[in-house]
Amino acid sequence: MATLCTLLSKNIDVVTASQIAILSGTIEFDRSGVSPISRKDLKEIKSKVIFSS
Numbered sequence: 001m002a003t004l005c006t007l008l009s010k011n012i013d014v015v016t017a018s019q020i021a022i023l024s025g026t027i028e029f030d031r032s033g034v035s036p037i038s039r040k041d042l043k044e045i046k047s048k049v050i051f052s053s
Helices: 001-008 014-030 039-046
Strands: none
Touching: 001 014, 014 039
16 A cells, blocks of 8 residues: 555556556565565566556
C-alpha cells in the first residue's frame, strides 16, 4: 500500500502504480524477515516483467 500511495503522489498513472505496487508486495512477501524493497530491487525485477494493459 505504501508503494501505491507513494507512486500516486508522484503523479504516476493508477494502472502503472498498481502494477508496481503488486510487484513490490510480491517481492516483499517472498523475503524472510522485515526487508523493505528498494528502488534498485524494483528496477531489476521490473525490467524482467512484461506488463500488459
